[in-house]
Amino acid sequence: xxxxxxxxxxxxxxxxxxRQRFLERYRKHIKRSVEEAVNRRSITDMxxxxxxxxxxxxxxxxxxxxxxxxxxxxxxxxxxEFLEGDRIRRPSGQGGGGGAGEGGASNQGEGxxxxxxxxxxxxxxxxxxxxxxxxxxxxxxLKSMEEIKMVRAGLSRDGVPARISITRSMREAYARxxxxxxxxxxxxQAAQQALEDEERKDSVLRNPTRIVELKAEIERLEKRIEAVxxxxxxxxxxxxxxxxxxxxxxxxxxxxxxxSGSMTQNHKDIAKRFFLLLYLFLEKHYEKxxxxxxxxxxxxxxxxxxxxxxxxxxxxxxxxxxxxxxxSIIQARYPPEKWxxxxxxxxDGDNWDDxxxxxxxxxxxxxxxxxxxxxxxxxxxxDHQSLWHEYESxxxxxxxxxxxxxxxxxSEIYAVFRELFKxxxxxxx
Amino acid sequence: MNASQKPIATGSDWNFNVLERFNxxxxxxxxxxxxxxxxxxxxxxxTEQMMDAYASVGMPVGYHHWSFGKQFLAVExxxxxxxxxxxxxxxxxxxxxxxxxxxxxxxxMQVLVMAHACYGHNSFFKGNYLFRTWTDADSIVDYLxxxxxxxxxxxxxxxxxxxxxxxxxxxxxxxxGVDRYKRPSPISAEEEAKRQDxxxxxxxxxxxxxxxxxxxxxxxxxxxxxxxxxxxDPLGLHVGGVYPSEPQENLLYFIEKxxxxxxxxxxxxxxIVRKLAQYFYPQRQTQVMNExxxxxxxYTLMNRLYDEGDVDEGLMLEFLQSHAAVIHQPDFDSPYxxxxxxxxxxxxxxxxxxxxxxxxxxxxxxxxxDIAGTPWRTTLEFAMRNFKDESFIQQFLSPKVMRxxxxxxxxDDDQSETLEVAAIHNEQGYRRVRDALSTQYALSVKEPxxxxxxxxxxxxxxxTLHHVQDSRRPLGRSVYPVIRHxxxxxxxxxxxxxxxxxxxxxxxxxxxxEEPKEKK
Numbered sequence: 001x002x003x004x005x006x007x008x009x010x011x012x013x014x015x016x017x018x019r020q021r022f023l024e025r026y027r028k029h030i031k032r033s034v035e036e037a038v039n040r041r042s043i044t045d046m047x048x049x050x051x052x053x054x055x056x057x058x059x060x061x062x063x064x065x066x067x068x069x070x071x072x073x074x075x076x077x078x079x080x081e082f083l084e085g086d087r088i089r090r091p092s093g094q095g096g097g098g099g100a101g102e103g104g105a106s107n108q109g110e111g112x113x114x115x116x117x118x119x120x121x122x123x124x125x126x127x128x129x130x131x132x133x134x135x136x137x138x139x140x141x142l143k144s145m146e147e148i149k150m151v152r153a154g155l156s157r158d159g160v161p162a163r164i165s166i167t168r169s170m171r172e173a174y175a176r177x178x179x180x181x182x183x184x185x186x187x188x189q190a191a192q193q194a195l196e197d198e199e200r201k202d203s204v205l206r207n208p209t210r211i212v213e214l215k216a217e218i219e220r221l222e223k224r225i226e227a228v229x230x231x232x233x234x235x236x237x238x239x240x241x242x243x244x245x246x247x248x249x250x251x252x253x254x255x256x257x258x259x260s261g262s263m264t265q266n267h268k269d270i271a272k273r274f275f276l277l278l279y280l281f282l283e284k285h286y287e288k289x290x291x292x293x294x295x296x297x298x299x300x301x302x303x304x305x306x307x308x309x310x311x312x313x314x315x316x317x318x319x320x321x322x323x324x325x326x327x328s329i330i331q332a333r334y335p336p337e338k339w340x341x342x343x344x345x346x347x348d349g350d351n352w353d354d355x356x357x358x359x360x361x362x363x364x365x366x367x368x369x370x371x372x373x374x375x376x377x378x379x380x381x382x383d384h385q386s387l388w389h390e391y392e393s394x395x396x397x398x399x400x401x402x403x404x405x406x407x408x409x410x411s412e413i414y415a416v417f418r419e420l421f422k423x424x425x426x427x428x429x
Numbered sequence: 430m431n432a433s434q435k436p437i438a439t440g441s442d443w444n445f446n447v448l449e450r451f452n453x454x455x456x457x458x459x460x461x462x463x464x465x466x467x468x469x470x471x472x473x474x475x476t477e478q479m480m481d482a483y484a485s486v487g488m489p490v491g492y493h494h495w496s497f498g499k500q501f502l503a504v505e506x507x508x509x510x511x512x513x514x515x516x517x518x519x520x521x522x523x524x525x526x527x528x529x530x531x532x533x534x535x536x537x538m539q540v541l542v543m544a545h546a547c548y549g550h551n552s553f554f555k556g557n558y559l560f561r562t563w564t565d566a567d568s569i570v571d572y573l574x575x576x577x578x579x580x581x582x583x584x585x586x587x588x589x590x591x592x593x594x595x596x597x598x599x600x601x602x603x604x605x606g607v608d609r610y611k612r613p614s615p616i617s618a619e620e621e622a623k624r625q626d627x628x629x630x631x632x633x634x635x636x637x638x639x640x641x642x643x644x645x646x647x648x649x650x651x652x653x654x655x656x657x658x659x660x661x662d663p664l665g666l667h668v669g670g671v672y673p674s675e676p677q678e679n680l681l682y683f684i685e686k687x688x689x690x691x692x693x694x695x696x697x698x699x700x701i702v703r704k705l706a707q708y709f710y711p712q713r714q715t716q717v718m719n720e721x722x723x724x725x726x727x728y729t730l731m732n733r734l735y736d737e738g739d740v741d742e743g744l745m746l747e748f749l750q751s752h753a754a755v756i757h758q759p760d761f762d763s764p765y766x767x768x769x770x771x772x773x774x775x776x777x778x779x780x781x782x783x784x785x786x787x788x789x790x791x792x793x794x795x796x797x798x799d800i801a802g803t804p805w806r807t808t809l810e811f812a813m814r815n816f817k818d819e820s821f822i823q824q825f826l827s828p829k830v831m832r833x834x835x836x837x838x839x840x841d842d843d844q845s846e847t848l849e850v851a852a853i854h855n856e857q858g859y860r861r862v863r864d865a866l867s868t869q870y871a872l873s874v875k876e877p878x879x880x881x882x883x884x885x886x887x888x889x890x891x892x893t894l895h896h897v898q899d900s901r902r903p904l905g906r907s908v909y910p911v912i913r914h915x916x917x918x919x920x921x922x923x924x925x926x927x928x929x930x931x932x933x934x935x936x937x938x939x940x941x942x943e944e945p946k947e948k949k
Contacts (some may be wrong), residue, residue, distance in 0.1 A: 001468035002452050002547070003525070004445055008473060008532060014481040015501040021593070022498030061496055062601050062910035064877045070902030071842035075866040077769060078760025079837035079853055087847040088839075117502035118509075 023123060029054045030119070034127040039269060042305050043255075043279050044291065050124050053114040128276070150241040159238025173235040180228045188221040249287040251340035251372075253279060254329070256322045258347035260297040261314035267379045268309055270410045271346035274377050277413055278344045286340065292329060296322035302329065317350045319387060320358040327366055336370040343371055349378045349406075351387040360390040368398050376404040377413065434738035441535035441747075445473075448530075451540050451739070452547070458733050459548045462806060464726070466551040467566060468525040471543065479531050480504045482519050488705075489521055490573045492580040494596050520546035522554040522712070524566035537747045540740070544730040549723030556814045557718070559711035568621075569708060575621050576701045583694050595695055598914035599681065599702035604876055606681030606703035607710045629693035636689065676880040676895065680915070681706070683881050689890060690920035699918070714817040714872055721775015722813055724756060725783075728776070758834060769866075777830045778821070782809055785827065792828060818870035826863045828854070838865045843901075877904055879925070890921035898929040904937075912939045 023030060033052045066072075082088075119127070155168055195214040198206060255275045257268070282289045293308035294300055297315040300322040326343060334341060351359070368374065376391060378384070384406070395402045407413060437454065438447045452471070459466065474482070484501035485491035521527040528546040530539050554560050584592045599606075677683045681703040685696050712719070731752075735745045758773035759765040785793045786805035794801045800808045812825055831854040838852040838861060852858030852865070868874050883893040892915070896904055904927055916923045916939040927935040 003470050004449060005470060005472045007478060008475050012477060015484050015498060017493045018495065018498030019501055021493060021495035025495045059499060062907035063604055064879055064911055065905035065907050066877055066902045067905035069843050071840065071900040072902060073865045074839045074841065075836055075862060075869055076761035077758050077834040077836055078762065079835040082837055082850040082853055084850060084853050084858055086850040090848055117506050
């Protein structure tokens with residue numbers, strides 16, 4: 001008695017629960033590995049899993065086992081030169097050549113010191129934003145720049161030869177041929193019938209003139225049928241394109257960071273998560289997201305990501321230098337009618353007092369009207385300085401598009417984007 | 430090869446139709462060899478499902494626990510790196526016998542797995558005395574369903590964390606959760622669920638009796654309230670002898686019945702882990718035999734298929750290659766050496782029994798007078814039914830197999846400077862090599878011998894266990910985590926005394942600081 005059952009269509013991920021339990025249990029270990037990965041990886045490279053290693057001793061499931069020591073007998077295969085009574089030097093270390101190995105006890109733990117496995121992308125992100133209430137990032141309508149895109153819109157009778165629709169044209173031609181030939185064919189049939197009738201008559205009764213007439217008629221009709229053209233300009237159909245406004249599918253994100261002496265590596269790590277969050281958000285929305293890194297102290301410079309996060313500089317702080325640079329990059333490379341522009345700025349709040357006014361003017365008059373969103377975090381436990389107050393007035397002008405927040409720890413970052421996410425959620429209703 | 434017949438199928442693609450025809454053929458051959466099997470339930474599954482099945486140690490329905498998740502990740506990683514060994518088959522000791530075929534397998538693999546699992550392992554499960562005694566193939570799937578539901582219920586009621594901790598503790602002791610000398614009576618799942626409520630109530634009253642806060646004085650003791658300090662034991666609480674009256678080797682059973690503070694649901698979970706450990710107990714003791722038997726039959730059946738023209742040379746060559754890989758035994762000094770391969774050893778012994786029966790040499794007549802020249806099928810059946818690895822090797826490991834495998838015995842004594850080659854595969858050494866190999870497969874030697882000797886029911890409620898050392902081998906470092914788990918279950922101090930021939934060598938206590946300085 002045998003039954004065959006095809007279980008392949010059964011539910012997948014039977015082990016998902018156990019997997020989650022495992023991850024939950026070793027949260028701390030995994031988190032540490034994830035932190036390291038975040039610091040190591042580029043912002044654009046976050047969306048893949050990560051290989052995690054946990055020391056085997058930390059996750060072993062203990063059972064009573066024999067420890068080293070005492071006397072043990074081990075039977076092994078493959079004797080080559082040993083004779084009874086031979087004495088062999090104890091192999092140093094574990095396992096190895098002497099054949100004895102460490103034997104019996106380690107039947108399950110065997111092997112590596114590290115237990116290694118791979119986190120999926122989702123799990124990885126969950127750990128990255130552990131503690132951040134990350135909303136579901138979904139593709140939802142977002143106010144964005146309009147762009148004209150040509151889309152196919154049916155067929156038309158005129159167009160350029162390159163856009164001819166062959167099948168449709170041939171079909172039209174076929175229909176027309178049938179339609180044009182039908183009456184002629186009918187007349188032809190009638191003429192042939194008449195001719196046949198005439199010819200069947202007794203030779204006395206035949207009318208030779210009529211026969212000649214009919215023959216001429218048949219010939220004329222056949223010519224007409226042949227004259228119906230196989231294809232006519234009238235048959236041609238062209239694919240039509242129509243211009244439709246489309247939300248632009250590309251965005252550029254400016255990461256602006258203060259790298260003056262007062263920003264520590266810790267500040268930068270928090271800032272990295274801040275930028276990362278915005279990046280992930282944008283990536284869900286736009287087909288293409290470009291990153292521009294602008295760092296500044298007294299002067300601003302566009303740099304590579306590597307340099308942005310890890311090289312150090314000292315000096316004073318002039319924020320407006322960065323804003324000016326952002327503006328000029330926008331003018332030069334990212335025209336606002338083609339790109340959705342986002343700016344994320346991280347700083348410890350230091351700025352030259354005189355400069356903060358300039359920043360405000362620059363933002364209100366030039367930058368903000370072009371931007372989709374401006375997010376600013378001030379990473380400091382201290383009191384606000386002039387920059388913060390000036391920014392507050394900017395936020396007053398553009399409550400929908402400007403968010404700012406003071407944070408001390410990474411877990412507070414999400415609040416900066418609350419407005420951005422919330423707006424979308426209400427739109428979804 | 431029977432030229433008149435066309436092979437059932439060729440190439441490496443398969444479909445259900447072809448599998449069924451092969452199975453019919455195999456069933457007919459198995460019948461001819463009088464293999465007694467449970468009905469087969471052959472399930473075709475995907476790779477991922479196979480990894481799932483692996484991770485849950487072959488239970489078709491498992492309860493949730495992080496350790497299975499760990500297992501899954503390990504299997505997945507190994508599979509992705511391409512290190513996975515024989516991931517082609519998995520068979521479950523149940524009635525009907527469930528065997529998994531992976532969809533990626535080639536036609537040859539599917540036929541091989543059917544022969545190996547559905548007729549080899551299956552008949553072993555049905556015939557071997559350990560499985561007949563200790564497991565109940567009819568009800569295991571039902572019981573697993575019950576266990577999963579019960580544990581899920583507990584998680585809902587008492588929190589995932591509480592259940593997980595309890596399971597951790599139970600898992601640490603599950604090898605000590607088996608009865609070795611009693612036959613459990615089989616019951617079905619509905620019965621199990623019905624009885625479980627009654628049991629809960631009853632068990633709790635029992636425990637309550639045992640752990641009465643105010644102990645009743647034994648009838649013959651005379652309470653003398655005035656002389657509390659004058660006597661060590663004024664109420665005569667210690668006169669009742671030790672409890673339990675005999676050492677207990679089934680630690681989980683002892684916990685389930687006697688742990689003072691466990692709630693009824695906790696006792697039930699201890700019981701579930703214990704039951705499952707019991708179910709896997711025979712498998713742990715018959716690895717060599719079970720795999721050897723299955724390999725013997727896939728080898729025999731595949732050859733018959735070829736002889737009868739049901740498979741072509743191509744498939745047969747593919748089979749032989751795969752078979753050779755499965756039963757390969759690397760030498761001890763090879764980088765691939767990872768202990769004795771149970772497939773290799775078991776297959777060699779069963780093949781050798783057949784040889785002894787059919788073409789005995791003088792040596793065989795001397796070593797195996799009982800079986801030399803007997804009908805091989807009957808002898809093989811006898812060997813399969815009535816032994817476990819330990820006794821099977823003791824009984825049937827022949828000098829020829831020892832010579833073929835070039836077995837030798839090393840004694841590693843920490844009191845001597847060097848390792849000693851105690852015996853090799855020669856006339857003087859056969860018996861000693863065989864004894865040693867047999868002992869190597871004895872669970873009682875593989876696992877430390879730990880037993881409960883006393884629960885101080887009238888004293889501080891501490892639990893005392895003895896570890897009896899084998900050849901002065903001490904306990905490994907894992908002892909502390911394990912007794913910590915034991916302490917979690919027991920709820921009061923736990924002592925473990927490690928002894929070598931009556932002499933105490935180590936004492937382990939949990940909680941640690943609790944130890945009074947009475948050691949000397």
